[in-house]
Amino acid sequence: MQPPSRRTFLALGLLLTAAACTTGPDREAPADARRPDPDEPLRRRAVTATDVLLAAYDGLPTAQLQPLRAEVAEHRAALAQTLTPPTPPAPSTTTPGATAPAPTATPSPVTTTAELAALERRTAQAHLADLGAASPQLGRLLASVAASAAVHATALGDTAPPAAPDSSPSAPSSPSATPGAALTPEAVTALQGALNAEHAAIYGYGVVGAKLPDDQQRADARTAYADHQARRDAWQRLLTGVGATPGAAAAGYQLPFAVTDAAAATRLAAHIETRLTVIYADLVAAVPAQQRTAAADALREAALHARRWGAPQRAFPGIDDQATASPTASPTPAPTPSATS
Template identity: 60%
Template sequence: MQPPSRRTFLALGLLTLTACTADHTGPTSGTGGLRPDPDTPVRRRAIAATDALLAGYDTLPPPPSVRSADLRAEVARHRAALAEGLTASAVPSPPVTADPAAATPVPTPDGLGLAGLERRTGESRLADLDAASPALARLLASVAAADSVHAAVLGAPAAPPAPARPAASPSATPAPSATPAALTALQNALGAEHAAIYGYGVVGAHLPGDPQLADARTAHAAHQAQRDTWQRLVSALGAAPSPAAGGYRLPFPVASPADAAKLAAHLETRLTTVYADLVAAVPAPHRLTAALALRDCALRAHRWGAPDQPFPGIEDQAPTPSPTGP
């Protein structure tokens, strides 16, 4: 990867969409009552999975170097967010903190203890994406990404598990009609990937060697593949994919390996916002593709040393300037 010769503003995020807030009251039915919120079963399943995870934190020993109380507190925040909008009677009672010495340990997959439980919980959230409203799908994707980061903190192997179902292939899946908001979000994601590819050229040029240089090359290739995915999908939806700018101005000077790692963390963190918005905007068959991109960016941001976020891509959304000419 060669250093660039021109710079414009690093365009990660571009146009941030505001996710729609779900209407939890719903229109009235023909009998004069309120229609059930279709998100309620999804929220209840997500809360049940979260309760099982909380029980795991209360009964399973964490790795010695991990502050599991901080992770558990984030999981509790996930539960509260998933319960928003439900009536009190619809929300299961929260789990009671158990005495680890007296409680029966929670079964865990893959022999990974808490790390495996976090992974399995994240997979369950992805499995419900298509059944959720756009706003809830965005939340589920964000919380699933946080679950994956928790699993990495707890010592899970670097390779993520297979998704709950195969991601939609833009070339094989019939393209549904796209709303203007969906096309805008897809073009934003494509533009952000163009910028990330450019940025990783700078990152790679300032890293002295392995293992960070290998990580940069792997990330660069992953962003090229993701760019190609969005280009195919935008074309399948009848629009012209937005081209890359001639160059991108960096958000800060990069002159050392430390600066390069900081830039990589910045690129990935900004992309989580782009992909959280994309999950809410695209038709259901393509939500999983966007959610997996969100998860992968959150994991790479963690690997590059970015502060972990309880809700990747949703909190602390940053200004989103557009690229200019070279």
């Protein structure tokens, strides 16, 4: 790959500008006290699953696991935020002899980190199973918590492929549109934003690959490049299927910082994936239920790629980043970026 000319760079599209406009991981309007919350059964189910996970962490009280356990406790607090009456939080292992509240079903004891990793993965799948029934805001939160659980499972050594619907170990899940189905203008706008972000990610990985040595990192860049191409194609098909014209890639994109060596290239890859988590967390809330699985799958994969490139770990991928967005520049002619090689 040849690095593109500096004169031709433009802003990295929504990767720089689509920061989540939230003040916390769960941005729901205050509930009407006279009206039951339709999300309450889903929240209680998610809290119960999280309590099982907390109890498993408390059964393996090692210092190395405490940062992950603390993030799981944050998940629980966010999921239980609007429950009435509030469910008491699970105690921390900092208190000798403390245990998490008992779930409705007694789980099998967890005695190894491998078993804990598998439980994190199953908890993520349980959260994703409720995406279609959740409100947009709760769906967004469930998708983010599930992505975090996938990151935890990987950190604990889990290598099993995700078992999300319409996905396979080798390819991202494919969104689909019912023939003749219509999407709201807001959903179309969000999908176009996701497509534009993938165009920018593909361009960015062309720069990343050009600066990496021919080793495992370059192989990882090739894999990520192919993943983003597949995701781009999926959003293009979905938009075409609902009668929208998919946005074209810009001729070039301005990088957020100079990429002159391998260290800067890995930093750019981490930046790209971190910004994509924001876009895909918002996409979960913007699209109809039948497209949420694909958006959540994209969020999970971006979070996993970000971790692989050394990005700081977050309890809520995509919805706890309050960084100020950079302005987007206007397209100007530029050479087509080379594929990662």
